[in-house]
Amino acid sequence: xETLGFMAAAFSPMNLLLAVLGxxxxxxxxxxxxxxxxxxVAVLVPVTFGMPTEAALIMLGAIYTGAIYGGSYAAILVxxxxxxxxxxxxxxxxxMAQRGDGDxxxxxxxxxxxxxxxxxxxxxxxxxxxxxxxxxKFGPVEYFWLAIFGLTLISALSEGSTLKGFxxxxxxxxxxxxxxxxxxxxxRYAFGSQFLLGxxxxxxxxxxxxxxxxxIDLVATPSAHLEPPEEGRGVRFNESLGxxxxxxxxxxxxAVIGTIVAILPGAGGSIASLVSxxxxxxxxxxxxxxxHGEPDGVIATESANNATVGGGFIPTFVLxxxxxxxxxVILGALLVQGFRTGPEMFTTNANVxxxxxxxxxxxxxxxxPLGLLIGRYAFKSIVSIPKALLVPSIAFMTVIxxxxxxxxxxxxxxxxxxxxxxxxxxxxxxxxSPIVLxxxxxxxxxxxxxxxxLMGNASGSVLTVFFGRPISMAIIALTLIAVFYxxxxxxxxxxxxxxxxxxxxxx
Amino acid sequence: xxxxxxxxxxxxxxxxTAVLTSVALSGPVAAQSAEDYPSRNVQYIIPxxxxxxxxxxxxxxxxYFQDITDQQLIIQYMAGGGGAVGWSQLNEMEADGHTIMGxxxxxxxxxxxxxxxxxxxxxxxxxxxxxxxxxxxxxANDSPYETLEDFVAAAKQSPGAVTLSGSGTQSANDIANQxxxxxxxxxxxxxxxxxxxxxxxxxxxxxxxAEWGYTTVAANHSDKVRMLAVAADERxxxxxxxxxxxxxxxDMTGGAYRGMAVPKDTPEDVTRKLSxxxxxxxxxxxxxxxxxxxxxxxxxxxxAEVDEFMAERREEYEEVAREMGIIE
Numbered sequence: 001x002e003t004l005g006f007m008a009a010a011f012s013p014m015n016l017l018l019a020v021l022g023x024x025x026x027x028x029x030x031x032x033x034x035x036x037x038x039x040x041v042a043v044l045v046p047v048t049f050g051m052p053t054e055a056a057l058i059m060l061g062a063i064y065t066g067a068i069y070g071g072s073y074a075a076i077l078v079x080x081x082x083x084x085x086x087x088x089x090x091x092x093x094x095x096m097a098q099r100g101d102g103d104x105x106x107x108x109x110x111x112x113x114x115x116x117x118x119x120x121x122x123x124x125x126x127x128x129x130x131x132x133x134x135x136x137k138f139g140p141v142e143y144f145w146l147a148i149f150g151l152t153l154i155s156a157l158s159e160g161s162t163l164k165g166f167x168x169x170x171x172x173x174x175x176x177x178x179x180x181x182x183x184x185x186x187x188r189y190a191f192g193s194q195f196l197l198g199x200x201x202x203x204x205x206x207x208x209x210x211x212x213x214x215x216i217d218l219v220a221t222p223s224a225h226l227e228p229p230e231e232g233r234g235v236r237f238n239e240s241l242g243x244x245x246x247x248x249x250x251x252x253x254x255a256v257i258g259t260i261v262a263i264l265p266g267a268g269g270s271i272a273s274l275v276s277x278x279x280x281x282x283x284x285x286x287x288x289x290x291x292h293g294e295p296d297g298v299i300a301t302e303s304a305n306n307a308t309v310g311g312g313f314i315p316t317f318v319l320x321x322x323x324x325x326x327x328x329v330i331l332g333a334l335l336v337q338g339f340r341t342g343p344e345m346f347t348t349n350a351n352v353x354x355x356x357x358x359x360x361x362x363x364x365x366x367x368x369p370l371g372l373l374i375g376r377y378a379f380k381s382i383v384s385i386p387k388a389l390l391v392p393s394i395a396f397m398t399v400i401x402x403x404x405x406x407x408x409x410x411x412x413x414x415x416x417x418x419x420x421x422x423x424x425x426x427x428x429x430x431x432x433s434p435i436v437l438x439x440x441x442x443x444x445x446x447x448x449x450x451x452x453x454l455m456g457n458a459s460g461s462v463l464t465v466f467f468g469r470p471i472s473m474a475i476i477a478l479t480l481i482a483v484f485y486x487x488x489x490x491x492x493x494x495x496x497x498x499x500x501x502x503x504x505x506x507x
Numbered sequence: 508x509x510x511x512x513x514x515x516x517x518x519x520x521x522x523x524t525a526v527l528t529s530v531a532l533s534g535p536v537a538a539q540s541a542e543d544y545p546s547r548n549v550q551y552i553i554p555x556x557x558x559x560x561x562x563x564x565x566x567x568x569x570x571y572f573q574d575i576t577d578q579q580l581i582i583q584y585m586a587g588g589g590g591a592v593g594w595s596q597l598n599e600m601e602a603d604g605h606t607i608m609g610x611x612x613x614x615x616x617x618x619x620x621x622x623x624x625x626x627x628x629x630x631x632x633x634x635x636x637x638x639x640x641x642x643x644x645x646x647a648n649d650s651p652y653e654t655l656e657d658f659v660a661a662a663k664q665s666p667g668a669v670t671l672s673g674s675g676t677q678s679a680n681d682i683a684n685q686x687x688x689x690x691x692x693x694x695x696x697x698x699x700x701x702x703x704x705x706x707x708x709x710x711x712x713x714x715x716x717a718e719w720g721y722t723t724v725a726a727n728h729s730d731k732v733r734m735l736a737v738a739a740d741e742r743x744x745x746x747x748x749x750x751x752x753x754x755x756x757x758d759m760t761g762g763a764y765r766g767m768a769v770p771k772d773t774p775e776d777v778t779r780k781l782s783x784x785x786x787x788x789x790x791x792x793x794x795x796x797x798x799x800x801x802x803x804x805x806x807x808x809x810x811a812e813v814d815e816f817m818a819e820r821r822e823e824y825e826e827v828a829r830e831m832g833i834i835e
Contacts, residue, residue: 042557042584049570136712140698180588180624182701185676187622194595194625198587265708319711320727321704328558328704335727335801336566342730407552407585408592443701451698455714458670458696 003125006351010058010358018055019062019359023366026066027374030073033080033207033394034401037067038325045333053337053352058359060333064326065117065309065363069371072109072302077102077226077382078394080211084202084270085305087436088277090210091157092290092297100227102379105298107240110371112251112302115244117364119255119303120262120310124317125357129346131311132318135263140455141466144448145475146264147441150271152482153278154434161429162486168430172438175200182443183450195410204402204415205439209432211398212419218391225390228383235372243295250280250296251303258304262311265321270440272311276304282485310360317345317353541776544604548579551767552608554593556586559702560640560723560803561609564765567797568637571788588624589675590614594768595625602770604777612636612764616817616824617677620834628821634778635785636766636808636816638798640721642683642738642759643749647710648731650717655735655755658717662693670696672709673719679763680706680719682827683738689830690757707732721762722746726802738762739804761823766808782810 009015022044029040040063048056071082076093089109096105123131138146154165178189179199190196218225244251254276261272280300281290290297312323320341322328331341339345345353382390402415422432456462466472549572555561565582572580585593585608593608594615600606610633618624644655652658662669673680676699684697698715700706703724710718711731718724718732722743725734734749738759742751752759767785769778786809788794798805808816828834 139712139714183699198592321708332558332563335563454696454698458668
């Protein structure tokens, strides 16, 4: 009861106003490629110093929620994931927009983000201490296997050639080694350049690899960027509701996956949305349509990535270990305000914590009206802006966005180079996603391996450390399934086809 | 909120132009007298990502800077290469005192000892060191090690079998481990993690038996961990029961020091004024209290004493670097 009282405190007119402002600003920032949720939160931190703690937290949570959701606009409308967690949204969102269903994709993304956000927030409210204990069971070895598992998803996700998928991942892995290694501090592939020391920044690589090829194609082909929608059909809300209802299990399962992956500090939203995407594709009766504009793909990734908001706060609040980069900023703001994380957050400081969680619920619900409103205009304007204006505007945004990530002009160079490289590679069937996956998962796998190896040496048996722990074994099993399931299914399909002449009764 | 957004875009735009211009001209900009300094907002660049200790301590300074100068201290991040990306660009930035950058020890001494990270220690014009996070040997609450003696005994019994997590290689934690190994004549396995958060997670999850961290880590996780010893001159007021290494017979003080530097062409009088302003912040009772509660130890090394302070630290790190094989 007390909890509810604290949560109700979030409903004061001032807090509601802050939540509306925060969500709107977050959507706006998240929709612009390069301006990430982390940045949105960091910019806001000084503004919140003068506010009461609850109000500050509500506003920070709202802008974070809005920004993660806003990232889907860029993914759907210009094929550019605004944040790594929106990578998989491009797979089906962009093809939908291309064929004129951009409005449907945006509405679906809005509804799914809301479902995901609610599931994540609910987990934070009810299961936080339990889930935080699970997070601690993940050591270096588990992270290593998790990264390997993520890499095997490439075989599931690459259309056409699995080999080309792995070539792309190899390129990504190589790119991830540039700079100063975390473990060992070796300087690799920097070629004496002070700029390369910092490595290839993931968001700039994302913008380059996804957005630049779209821009080149826009200029190179005479056809329109996106098919215009039919007149007067609005946001297709009822149609979306119908699709959501059909995919209710998909949406819930993805939200649960998102929540669980998000409690692992460092794994984050990109893995969460990829795992749920490949799960959705594996179980869907329409699996062959994934990658060609299947609404279920958008529902899966957007449910998952908004669930990471609530899920990521679990280790942040319970353990004081930030689950995602924006959480690190919010944690910093909490410490500056004089708050301690840990059990105190749910005892002495419970009023602040529960008001914040209440605020998170409000922000998530506010996404619906605000998202539908902003999303409608975003789609309309992207469709109606003439190419001659659209291309330079997006190009300008990519440059500013890339620069803004670390205030480093060299990142812009990297972004453009990777963009051109990505355009050339995609002509040969090597897509952007495996490259980016390699770039994201490479360091996780490398650090996990070296740390696990050091631990193994200290304990006397490297093999026991890598293969003898229960969670590791489970992840290894999942990895094997991910690798062999497509092969098995292809074989089964062949057999079914061959036996069509003499139909069998087993299914 | 709209307002903040447009402000931000504007700021990014101007900063972009400013950096491009300064890279293009790369010369000293017209000097400015110290009387009217600061005449506009000051950019405070943290060469790490947001949310870390460098960021948190800068955020605490931020509030009091405005009280003293009526100008805002605007915190920016330029992460990459463990700080190297920022430090290697500092001297090309506008040198009128309106751009300052956080500096960290041992990073700025150790990094240039290995391969060339794009900057030299002596090229960084530090003007104030304001605090440090003392090294601490941390174990989980349920650890069998009750005292530092227990830990040393375990490490002596089976060399290399005791594992410790810490943040990064050739970092403050790595150095603390190295120093303690030679002082106590033990052999342990140091496992570097990406950041303090990951190192604590490894300790709490039982992946390692102990952690090289700081008093700040123990303050943040006071319900789950305890410290065996602290590398400060005296016991930390937050932890009156935790002995110092010196009390226990190990001559070890130090940790991660944090300061600020200006581009090297910044006029002397402006640099001194900056040193005075941050000295004043360091005296503020409320600031001191907040810093102490978080586990930091405040120190005052103004501009005039920076050279001497750096020379001492340098000597200390060189000795360790030789043992670690970073330098001959």
